[in-house]
Amino acid sequence: MKHEISRMRELGTRVTSAPSPEERIHAIQDVVIRRSYAKIDDCMMDLYSANAIITVYKALSAENRAKFIAMPAPKMARLAFQILK
Numbered sequence: 001m002k003h004e005i006s007r008m009r010e011l012g013t014r015v016t017s018a019p020s021p022e023e024r025i026h027a028i029q030d031v032v033i034r035r036s037y038a039k040i041d042d043c044m045m046d047l048y049s050a051n052a053i054i055t056v057y058k059a060l061s062a063e064n065r066a067k068f069i070a071m072p073a074p075k076m077a078r079l080a081f082q083i084l085k
Contacts, residue, residue, distance in 0.1 A: 014038035021069035028053050028073065041073040052080040 015038070027040050031050035038045050053076050060068055068076060 021066075024073060025053075025057060025069045028076075043072075043074045043077075045073060045077075049077045049080075052084055053077055056080040056083050 014036070024040065027038065028045060028050045031038050031040075031045050031047060032054050035047055037047060053073075056079070057065060057068060068079070071079070
């Protein structure tokens with residue numbers, strides 16, 4: 001998370017601007033680790049959605065992981081919930 005830009009809003013919401021796919025997935029993993037929520041890619045990412053994304057991410061092959069993390073966070077969440085159904 002070297003280049004990740006993060007700041008706190010008044011009510012404690014972390015706002016994360018992740019310029020690369022690797023930093024985006026690290027920001028989502030951070031939501032799971034902190035058991036909180038953050039705004040990633042202009043989308044509120046809660047613990048439930050972040051956990052679904054990380055579960056699917058860990059189960060994918062290396063080739064599919066690269067395709068998965070290239071998606072914006074809202075699309076990753078929709079796809080993760082479809083896969084986990």
